[in-house]
Amino acid sequence: MYVDIITIIAAGFAAAGVALILNRLTGRRLPRWIVPATAGAGMILMSLTNEYRWYPRTAGLLPEGYEIISTVDYSAPFSPWTYVVPYVNRFAAIDVAGAQRNANQPDLRLTNVVFFTRWQPMQTRSAVFDCAQGRSALVDSDLVFNDDGTIAVSRWDQTGLDDPATALVCQEAI
Template structure:
């Protein structure tokens, strides 16, 4: 967050410096308000770029085997440009490097889910997806796996058959 703030300030000073240099080259023919306006425009444009590039910058750090299953897009009145192009501010990814299947329960897959959001800490947790019954169980402290591959003390959450995270987890 601090680095993005510094980048926004640098963009404002940089664009203002360019316009000031242009004004000097034009022998001060531009109006006086152009330099501070260009500083504000530079900061605004940098902030917008940082917001819209968040998803690509975040997913670019994911290792092979991590796939984005779902994203959340938002629109805000205080960001009027988001009505033209919605802003992606959260994602759910499935880390297939941790996929495990039990021989006695072939319709279930144990995997790791990653939740990431703009200005939020990234969270990871284990999940068992039941691909045939379209449900999921989060692996919390009280959940145990018995010898037959069944979960004990699990709270199953029913999902839609076309849930994107369920389809991603069960697709392999």
């Protein structure tokens, strides 16, 4: 967040500098309001650039073995241009390479799902996937294994084998 603020302010100063140079090159014929207007336009453009580049920049920083499973496009009435060109402000990635298996329960996979939201800290949750029945569940921090190797979960979600996360984690079992 602080980096965004610094880049926005720097863009304002840079745009104002360009306007000052243009004003000097034209023999000071430009109106006086051109410098602050150009600074404001530069700050707005940098703010928009930061918003639209957040997702590709953050997704590019994911370590190897993580795959993006969902994205959420953002549109808002106070930003009408986002209805024409929405940007991604949330996404989830799953650790496919780090999926763990139990020899007693070969159809179960345990892995991490990471949730990213613009202006929020990332959240990591463990998830278990049942590749035989096509279901998944987010696991609480107090992970409990049963004697037979299954994981005690409060609620299974019937996602199906065509769900992107289930398909990625269970690709060897299908």
